[in-house]
Amino acid sequence: MEATMRCISRHGLSATTMAHITNEAGLSTGIVNLHFGSKDTLLLATLKYVTEEYAAGWMAIAENLQLSPAERVRRLVAFDFSAKITRRDKLAVWFAFWGEAKSRPLYQKICASNDDLCASALAKLITEMGVVQGNGPETDAQAIASTYAALVDGLWLDMLLTPRQVPRQVAEQRALNFLRGQLPAYGECLNE
Amino acid sequence: MEATMRCISRHGLSATTMAHITNEAGLSTGIVNLHFGSKDTLLLATLKYVTEEYAAGWMAIAENLQLSPAERVRRLVAFDFSAKITRRDKLAVWFAFWGEAKSRPLYQKICASNDDLCASALAKLITEMGVVQGNGPETDAQAIASTYAALVDGLWLDMLLTPRQVPRQVAEQRALNFLRGQLPAYGECLNE
Amino acid sequence: MEATMRCISRHGLSATTMAHITNEAGLSTGIVNLHFGSKDTLLLATLKYVTEEYAAGWMAIAENLQLSPAERVRRLVAFDFSAKITRRDKLAVWFAFWGEAKSRPLYQKICASNDDLCASALAKLITEMGVVQGNGPETDAQAIASTYAALVDGLWLDMLLTPRQVPRQVAEQRALNFLRGQLPAYGECLNE
Amino acid sequence: MEATMRCISRHGLSATTMAHITNEAGLSTGIVNLHFGSKDTLLLATLKYVTEEYAAGWMAIAENLQLSPAERVRRLVAFDFSAKITRRDKLAVWFAFWGEAKSRPLYQKICASNDDLCASALAKLITEMGVVQGNGPETDAQAIASTYAALVDGLWLDMLLTPRQVPRQVAEQRALNFLRGQLPAYGECLNE
DNA sequence: AATGAATGAGGGTTCATTCAT
DNA sequence: CATGAATGAACCCTCATTCAT
Numbered sequence: 001m002e003a004t005m006r007c008i009s010r011h012g013l014s015a016t017t018m019a020h021i022t023n024e025a026g027l028s029t030g031i032v033n034l035h036f037g038s039k040d041t042l043l044l045a046t047l048k049y050v051t052e053e054y055a056a057g058w059m060a061i062a063e064n065l066q067l068s069p070a071e072r073v074r075r076l077v078a079f080d081f082s083a084k085i086t087r088r089d090k091l092a093v094w095f096a097f098w099g100e101a102k103s104r105p106l107y108q109k110i111c112a113s114n115d116d117l118c119a120s121a122l123a124k125l126i127t128e129m130g131v132v133q134g135n136g137p138e139t140d141a142q143a144i145a146s147t148y149a150a151l152v153d154g155l156w157l158d159m160l161l162t163p164r165q166v167p168r169q170v171a172e173q174r175a176l177n178f179l180r181g182q183l184p185a186y187g188e189c190l191n192e
Numbered sequence: 193m194e195a196t197m198r199c200i201s202r203h204g205l206s207a208t209t210m211a212h213i214t215n216e217a218g219l220s221t222g223i224v225n226l227h228f229g230s231k232d233t234l235l236l237a238t239l240k241y242v243t244e245e246y247a248a249g250w251m252a253i254a255e256n257l258q259l260s261p262a263e264r265v266r267r268l269v270a271f272d273f274s275a276k277i278t279r280r281d282k283l284a285v286w287f288a289f290w291g292e293a294k295s296r297p298l299y300q301k302i303c304a305s306n307d308d309l310c311a312s313a314l315a316k317l318i319t320e321m322g323v324v325q326g327n328g329p330e331t332d333a334q335a336i337a338s339t340y341a342a343l344v345d346g347l348w349l350d351m352l353l354t355p356r357q358v359p360r361q362v363a364e365q366r367a368l369n370f371l372r373g374q375l376p377a378y379g380e381c382l383n384e
Numbered sequence: 385m386e387a388t389m390r391c392i393s394r395h396g397l398s399a400t401t402m403a404h405i406t407n408e409a410g411l412s413t414g415i416v417n418l419h420f421g422s423k424d425t426l427l428l429a430t431l432k433y434v435t436e437e438y439a440a441g442w443m444a445i446a447e448n449l450q451l452s453p454a455e456r457v458r459r460l461v462a463f464d465f466s467a468k469i470t471r472r473d474k475l476a477v478w479f480a481f482w483g484e485a486k487s488r489p490l491y492q493k494i495c496a497s498n499d500d501l502c503a504s505a506l507a508k509l510i511t512e513m514g515v516v517q518g519n520g521p522e523t524d525a526q527a528i529a530s531t532y533a534a535l536v537d538g539l540w541l542d543m544l545l546t547p548r549q550v551p552r553q554v555a556e557q558r559a560l561n562f563l564r565g566q567l568p569a570y571g572e573c574l575n576e
Numbered sequence: 577m578e579a580t581m582r583c584i585s586r587h588g589l590s591a592t593t594m595a596h597i598t599n600e601a602g603l604s605t606g607i608v609n610l611h612f613g614s615k616d617t618l619l620l621a622t623l624k625y626v627t628e629e630y631a632a633g634w635m636a637i638a639e640n641l642q643l644s645p646a647e648r649v650r651r652l653v654a655f656d657f658s659a660k661i662t663r664r665d666k667l668a669v670w671f672a673f674w675g676e677a678k679s680r681p682l683y684q685k686i687c688a689s690n691d692d693l694c695a696s697a698l699a700k701l702i703t704e705m706g707v708v709q710g711n712g713p714e715t716d717a718q719a720i721a722s723t724y725a726a727l728v729d730g731l732w733l734d735m736l737l738t739p740r741q742v743p744r745q746v747a748e749q750r751a752l753n754f755l756r757g758q759l760p761a762y763g764e765c766l767n768e
Numbered sequence: 769a770a771t772g773a774a775t776g777a778g779g780g781t782t783c784a785t786t787c788a789t
Numbered sequence: 790c791a792t793g794a795a796t797g798a799a800c801c802c803t804c805a806t807t808c809a810t
Contacts, residue, residue, distance in 0.1 A: 222783085230780080230781080
């Protein structure tokens with residue numbers, strides 16, 4: 001599956017062949033098909049792998065009860081723009097699958113359930129942080145969380161596609177600035 | 193090219209064949225290849241078509257000197273979430289190309305140059321609106337514009353992929369809320 | 385048909401398309417098909433054209449009663465290696481058709497009937513020249529004529545294909561030497 | 577490659593498709609392309625195969641030091657018109673490639689280098705046979721060898737194309753007669 | 769369990785031919 | 790008469806999948 005990711009990143013999803021993947025992995029075509037059944041299943045497994053790895057990292061932070069909610073939010077943002085997550089080949093895989101997702105209900109389901117999980121966890125944290133009401137322009141923690149998730153996806157796209165390749169520190173600041181704008185009372189908590 | 197978009201939306205980019213496109217368009221394979229030269233060129237032309245249509249609509253608003261900068265910003269947001277722009281098959285095309293863009297320098301260039309154009313125009317408008325300094329958490333109009341562009345992309349993804357399919361009015365409010373958060377002094381200008 | 389010959393010479397028979405030919409001729413595809421009916425007919429017409437042009441030139445010499453038989457033979461050889469006949473693009477056309485002739489009975493018939501005509505005329509001339517019997521190693525004028533025809537074809541191939549491209553004067557000498565070897569008594573008649 | 581030869585002989589080079597070849601060979605298209613890479617490479621390999629087979633047979637005779645030069649020449653002629661070499665489908669392949677050679681430098685190179693090799697070997701033999709000088713009408717062993725090679729090609733064409741299909745024994749006699757004519761002093765050596 | 773040679777359906781593209789203008 | 794845009798069958802080639810070893 002790691003080899004699959006490298007191939008998708010290098011050739012694009014539509015140009016990635018089983019031969020590319022098996023060569024990259026140093027395995028025979030036979031054994032790969034034996035284990036995964038088909039190319040489609042392998043791709044699905046790869047998507048799940050990436051997705052679950054991300055969700056696991058995210059939830060580990062979101063549910064770390066030893067930290068204050070504000071601190072956890074700060075660390076989630078740091079995680080979203082950490083070197084490990086924003087490796088260009090990993091981002092390329094996300095976008096490759098998203099690009100095909102509209103016509104592949106299965107891809108859609110996997111991506112969506114992951115997004116929901118993370119956004120819900122974030123919404124809960126924001127609620128726990130206290131007064132959303134009356135302070136920011138939007139009063140719904142769930143809305144802020146969803147918007148944050150959307151912004152992260154958009155910033156990743158910037159990091160991947162623009163020729164100047166927005167550095168991850170800059171992207172992180174932009175994400176934090178979004179949260180500061182939405183949660184003015186807690187802006188200072190989000191400083192590093 | 194309209195037929196191409198419908199096919200990409202329906203089958204995904206990698207599963208779209210020339211036969212699909214020519215059937216959808218009601219043309220023969222011969223004439224499509226005669227006009228476009230190859231499948232690749234046709235896809236590129238389709239990407240340019242979508243891109244330039246968007247950029248044209250955007251610039252028409254951004255450079256409308258009869259309106260105040262704040263009003264123009266408001267209309268740009270309305271444009272970004274208008275029914276015409278957020279048609280699901282059109283969004284699917286954007287994401288399909290973005291998904292392949294990392295391994296296709298040509299796709300990347302087309303997408304990036306378009307993004308740059310729009311973000312620069314927005315940055316100029318924000319500057320014209322007046323005091324960015326001191327009011328918001330971020331002082332760089334260009335940064336706000338870029339972040340806005342990223343957010344729009346992310347919200348589009350939400351609209352396209354989540355099963356509940358965020359309605360465009362909700363997405364628009366989220367985008368406006370981002371701007372209100374970044375430009376508190378001008379928040380009221382952005383109300384509808 | 386001239387355009388067809390140039391195309392065959394340039395691209396080879398199998399790579400010559402109707403589009404090549406019509407472009408070269410400066411005509412539309414429609415009018416060429418109207419006149420010739422099909423590509424196959426056009427090629428056949430071109431083969432006939434080349435063949436008959438050659439046969440006409442040959443017979444004009446062979447039947448010129450004002451010259452002695454020996455002189456006529458000498459001039460036939462000169463004709464076979466004249467600049468006009470050994471133009472490389474013309475030779476290429478001969479060989480292109482010969483290359484396909486085995487599987488195209490019609491090509492075969494056209495080529496063969498032409499060869500027969502010429503070889504018979506030459507055989508008659510040789511007979512008229514007198515004593516074949518007893519002098520040369522072969523006593524059959526027809527055999528000498530046929531062998532001569534074969535040699536000419538082979539020398540043309542040399543002129544066309546070998547990198548050093550045997551000059552036509554050299555090839556002509558070789559053909560004459562063959563005749564001198566077969567008709568020793570008349571060798572001197574064949575000097576220029 | 578044997579199947580390729582049969583197809584070229586049957587359909588002609590330009591009408592031979594991969595489907596013809598793979599059917600004839602009883603193989604799938606996939607495996608043929610896997611081994612040869614492309615149709616073009618397969619055709620080239622076939623040309624080389626025919627060419628090298630011929631050259632090997634020829635050189636084995638030409639360099640057989642146990643036989644006198646004259647005997648070797650006699651056997652070379654016999655070889656050139658042996659049943660194995662003058663099989664109609666093999667001849668058809670030669671001419672098919674020659675027909676395309678003018679516009680295919682690679683074909684030309686392969687054919688020419690083979691011809692050179694054989695003609696040089698024959699020239700050496702003729703020289704070894706002794707007095708060329710003063711006896712025949714031509715004094716250059718190399719010229720005789722080249723002319724012989726040309727004649728063989730021409731006689732093959734006769735065998736392939738004329739409706740009466742010159743029998744190989746007749747063609748052989750004609751080739752021998754050429755040599756007898758050029759090398760009168762050694763004519764008797766060339767009798768069978 | 770593991771291999772990779774072999775399969776063949778399906779892909780993009782070409783091009784002889786047609787036909788509305 | 791003449792055009793050239795349009796057709797679609799047939800080409801070569803790729804590649805997911807199978808299966809004898």
